[in-house]
Amino acid sequence: MGADAARPTLAVWKFASCDGCQLTVLNCEDELLELAEEVEIAYFPEATRAVVAGPYDLSLVEGSVTTADDAVRIRQVRQSSRRLVTIGACATAGGIQALRNFADVAEFRAAVYAQPEYVETLATSTPIAAHVPVDFELRGCPIDRVQLLEVVAAFLQRRRPRITAESVCVECKRRGNVCVTVAHGTPCLGPVTHAGCGALCPSYDRGCYGCFGPADTTNTRSLSGRLTELGMPERDLHRVFRTFNAAAPAFAEESARHAPHGEEAS
Numbered sequence: 001m002g003a004d005a006a007r008p009t010l011a012v013w014k015f016a017s018c019d020g021c022q023l024t025v026l027n028c029e030d031e032l033l034e035l036a037e038e039v040e041i042a043y044f045p046e047a048t049r050a051v052v053a054g055p056y057d058l059s060l061v062e063g064s065v066t067t068a069d070d071a072v073r074i075r076q077v078r079q080s081s082r083r084l085v086t087i088g089a090c091a092t093a094g095g096i097q098a099l100r101n102f103a104d105v106a107e108f109r110a111a112v113y114a115q116p117e118y119v120e121t122l123a124t125s126t127p128i129a130a131h132v133p134v135d136f137e138l139r140g141c142p143i144d145r146v147q148l149l150e151v152v153a154a155f156l157q158r159r160r161p162r163i164t165a166e167s168v169c170v171e172c173k174r175r176g177n178v179c180v181t182v183a184h185g186t187p188c189l190g191p192v193t194h195a196g197c198g199a200l201c202p203s204y205d206r207g208c209y210g211c212f213g214p215a216d217t218t219n220t221r222s223l224s225g226r227l228t229e230l231g232m233p234e235r236d237l238h239r240v241f242r243t244f245n246a247a248a249p250a251f252a253e254e255s256a257r258h259a260p261h262g263e264e265a266s
């Protein structure tokens with residue numbers, strides 16, 4: 001245990017990210033008070049300036065590694081954490097910022113910043129697990145509040161989180177949704193996307209765009225065939241797998257299969 005022997009210590013770390021997943025922690029609201037009774041919030045700059053020195057019993061890590069400093073810092077975080085859980089698409093797959101992995105980062109930097117020479121960055125955005133061992137990866141952009149609470153509860157009860165690796169389709173079936181693709185021909189990545197959101201988009205008659213990243217077993221090639229039958233052009237097939245989880249292997253490979261002629265396919 002960390003500084004307070006009575007309660008395990010919790011630390012929340014930020015790397016390259018938009019803070020949306022940390023906000024999900026704060027959005028726990030009522031549960032946050034209960035959580036604060038069970039764990040000592042020892043390091044969480046988005047919520048409090050108070051800092052309790054490590055080591056920490058549980059670290060939640062948001063964001064990807066995009067700088068040389070990040071690569072050093074994540075190793076320090078790992079060393080000071082008994083358990084390390086990554087939260088969100090940035091931390092588990094590199095996030096939207098991993099689009100640089102398929103392009104020229106210097107070109108991006110020059111397009112965005114007036115003085116790009118002041119911006120130090122790596123050519124890639126990589127998930128935390130590419131740098132240090134990770135005890136559990138929680139998907140989503142942003143993560144789901146209920147799943148987050150389950151992960152923390154599992155840690156406190158010393159058991160594995162009850163989070164399944166099924167696809168969004170299964171969640172749709174449980175909710176009794178009519179399939180948007182079968183009924184309306186709406187393109188949907190639900191068949192290859194990791195569950196966790198409760199089939200949020202199809203519940204509002206929208207197709208899933210894959211913000212939870214690939215399910216554990218996917219057949220992206222088959223889904224692309226169906227999307228082609230529905231009229232999706234190659235250009236859009238290339239782009240539909242290249243969003244928040246662009247660098248997750250299953251999505252990166254499928255996107256590369258539809259890359260425009262001459263583009264680097266990795």
Ligand code: SF4
Nearest residue numbers: 018020088089090141
């Ligand atoms: S996973 Fe999405 S919501 Fe979470 S930090 Fe990254 S961009 Fe923001």
Ligand code: SF4
Nearest residue numbers: 197201208209210211
């Ligand atoms: S349905 Fe798909 S895009 Fe919508 S919230 Fe769920 S995983 Fe994300």
